[in-house]
Amino acid sequence: MGTLSGRLHIYDASTLQLTRSYERAHTQRIGALSWNAHILSSGSRDRMVHHRDVREPGARPFKRCQGHRQEVCGLRWSGDGGAQAATLASGGNDNKVCIWDLRGSTGWGGGGAPPGRVGNVPGSSNAGGGSAEDGDAPLWKFHEHTAAVKALAWDPHVSGVLATGGGTADKHIRFWNVQTGTM
Numbered sequence: 700m701g702t703l704s705g706r707l708h709i710y711d712a713s714t715l716q717l718t719r720s721y722e723r724a725h726t727q728r729i730g731a732l733s734w735n736a737h738i739l740s741s742g743s744r745d746r747m748v749h750h751r752d753v754r755e756p757g758a759r760p761f762k763r764c765q766g767h768r769q770e771v772c773g774l775r776w777s778g779d780g781g782a783q784a785a786t787l788a789s790g791g792n793d794n795k796v797c798i799w800d801l802r803g804s805t806g807w808g809g810g811g812a813p814p815g816r817v818g819n820v821p822g823s824s825n826a827g828g829g830s831a832e833d834g835d836a837p838l839w840k841f842h843e844h845t846a847a848v849k850a851l852a853w854d855p856h857v858s859g860v861l862a863t864g865g866g867t868a869d870k871h872i873r874f875w876n877v878q879t880g881t882m
Contacts, residue, residue, distance in 0.1 A: 701729025707741055709753065721758050724749065731849075733774035733787065740787060742771025748789055750801065764799055766837040767791035775851035777859075786838075786877060788861050790848030796863050797837035798877045839880045845869045 700708045707724035710717055724741055731742035740750050746767050749760035766789065773790030785802040841863070850864030850872075859878040865871050873882055 701725075701732055701741055701743075703728045705729060705743065705745070707732075707739075707751075709739070719753060721751070723758070724751075724760075727770075730770060730772045731774040731789070733776050735776040735778075735784065735787070738776075740774055740776065742774045742789055744770040746771060746791075748774065748787070748799070762801060764789075764797075764835065764837075766797035766799070766840060767793050767795055769793040772847055773849040773851045775853060775861075777853045777861075778855070786859075788851045788853070788863070788877075789837075790851050790863060792847045794842070794844045794846055794848060794865065794869070796839075796841040796844065796848050796851070796861075796875070798839040798841075798861070798875075798880075800838045839875075839877060841873075841875060841882070843873055843882060844871065 705723060705725035705727055707721040707729060708717055709719040725743035725745050725747060727744035729741050729743050733740045737752055737754050738750055739753050740748055742748050746765055748764040748771055750762040751760045769792035771789050771791050775788050777784060777786040785800060787799040787801065789797045844865035846866030846869035848863050848865055852862045854860035859876060861875045861877055863873050875882055
């Protein structure tokens with residue numbers, strides 16, 4: 700559970716007991732959470748996405764990512780268990796969708812982004828300001844929505860396909876191939 704003050708609490712769903720708290724997980728409210736095995740990712744009004752290995756005793760995230768200019772309001776890890784299992788989609792109040800490849804980060808081991816996946820494709824961009832290989836910059840940033848992007852869903856049948864939904868001013872669902880960066 701993320702709070703308005705930026706705290707993060709983890710409860711055991713079967714016993715309803717608090718198992719872990721991160722008192723200063725973010726500097727502002729937490730509006731999005733997504734699990735990937737033992738990794739909990741949180742998105743906040745502070746524009747950051749933090750990744751924590753909940754097996755580790757420390758309170759600090761092992762990775763911090765910034766790709767949005769406004770609040771992160773949607774997060775979804777790909778769940779196919781294959782090569783895309785370390786791919787995270789984030790949506791923001793800035794109407795953007797960021798695709799993060801964190802395979803080179805702690806928790807996934809080496810590897811980084813596959814060759815040929817970093818760069819500009821019409822309708823998308825690599826954010827720059829950091830290396831996509833180390834997870835510091837989004838692998839792709841999609842700019843087509845005209846309202847906040849909270850709805851994110853990975854295709855369970857086709858690896859690397861993401862559906863994103865824009866808010867009431869946008870009223871569109873867009874489908875993305877995150878391997879090529881195309882809509």
